[in-house]
Amino acid sequence: MPDTLPSDLAPGLVAPPPEAFDVLRRVFGFRSFRPTQDGIVGRLVAGHDAALVMPTGGGKSLCYQIPALVRPGTALVVSPLIALMQDQVEALRQLGVAAAFLNSTLGEAEQRRILAKLHAGELDLLYVAPERLLSESFLDRLSSISWSLLAVDEAHCISQWGHDFRPEYRDLGRIRERLPGVPCLAVTATADAPTQRDILRQLDLPDEALFVTGFDRPNIRYRVDLSDEPKNQLLAFLDDHAGEAGIVYCLSRDKTEKTAAMLVERGIPALPYHAGLPAKTRADHQQRFLRDEGVVMVATIAFGMGIDKPNVRFVAHLDVPKSPEAYYQETGRAGRDGEPAEAWMLYSLAAVVQQRRMMDKDGGSANVWVERRKLDAMVGYCETAQCRRRVLLGYFGQDAPEACGNCDTCLNPVATWDATREAQMLFSAVVRTGQRFGAAHLIAVVRGEATDKVKKFGHDRLPTFGVGAGRPEQDWRSVVRQLTAAGFLEVDVEGYGALRLTDAATPILKGDETVLLRVDPHPPKRGRAKRVVKADIVPTSDGDRRFALLRDVRLRLAKEQGVPPYVIFSDKTLREMAETAPTTREALLTVTGVGEAKLDRYGDVFLEALRAA
Ligand code: ADP
């Protein structure tokens, strides 16, 4: 039991009092605090302010929810996303906590009822949308309520430097002025240094109140595959995730619709989502993703903001996103509950080149160089032979161990080979053909294939003709791709994909530097497209079988109440129940995520289901 306080609290963090541990166990059913969570809870309970930058799934909500229950008064929580607010309040109510929200979705009568409760001191937490908070009528009320704390969720919205600036957030400083002595906690998952400074300044928080934990999401496994047969590769991937909920991102609207239709044809419950769909369809699809089990959302980047579903088990990218920032944010939607999740991407350099062409075409914008650099960083991530987590975190300025053990390059170390001679052959072919030809032609030249085009230009008479005949074409394509990705060759986007040398190629041509390339893995070809993918979890052990059963019980209870299944119990809780198969209420209470209120509400139903299983 965690009553012994951790001794390694960072400076400024405060050990929580015993009441906080009690609430953690009794109400939330958790055994211990996560790192940093404890110290922030301690600070808030003691009446100090804090700004916390912690990755998604780190457990930021608990940092204000527990102090809200320990301190007297009502906690005022500002949250910009209405859907998220409703689910959070529902989750708290399920725990037996007196929580409510005020936003534009409520009718007059309902609002009055909630305000009456607020004034009567009956609420532990009140979630408010910023525009509502700043209305004159609400501002007038502020001073007549006893507030336990002020929590600002998605605090990066306060800053113009943040990626999601909300003008109403600018006025939160005024709220602070009207709540003297009320401790404030600002939380966000994404804030770079300028955004962090802005949060502190606008909310009048001292520098010492800032706590930044790492960005790492250790439960997410990163994997990148070369795009070869994208449709079959996607089906094989989904086969590994049968019955699980996830998101498949595509760049175009058209592709989301086609992909979703293809999956549905194969019995997978998939839905499309993009900004071109009618608002009602979008809302409906989003709702089904949140409320049903195992829905695969095939979406453009329009899908994501405010998706707080904790048990998204995978995020797949069929196209390479425009920047590591976007990639990290999108993959970050997987595994918010801390359970194993997978981020998988299909990569094709040709598609990236196409993307860059579009970028340059819209271009002329001052940003085009920045955008190019970000896309290049994505290519670097795809082509790396190093630990992917290390490359990603390194991009965000965070140091990470050599190997994480939970990405494809760590799990299946990539073999490399010395391709200096091949690079020289190819570069020489590029130069001798006048830097005017694309990959296919250059490969034909080095491999000594006398195609019509080769003969027409007399390239069969070049000294480079046939020097690389010993290597299969596929190897050469890999060489061209990797040398382009590494910046030795550049694609002339106006010249129909002609390859040119960059300055970086010179030392290689001169023999001053060597080039190591990765050996492309050739994934075993899995079933053809006509194979039907099973849409359900196929239980392979007693635990799996019980899990599937408990999940059905959860879904039924959720439907009866019109709430998302995960507010009843998380996947982690169901997993633990399925593995340990408790038979008594006491034993059930020891399962993570089973607190007193949930034991009363659902204990018997789940015990009954376990007995029958
Ligand atoms: P964030 O807001 O940082 O994205 P949440 O507050 O939603 O994260 O928490 C993520 C998940 O982790 C939730 O399912 C939550 O119930 C769980 N969680 C948070 N703190 C703990 C803890 N101390 N022990 C076990 N689970 C926790």
Ligand code: ZN
């Ligand atoms: Zn790794």
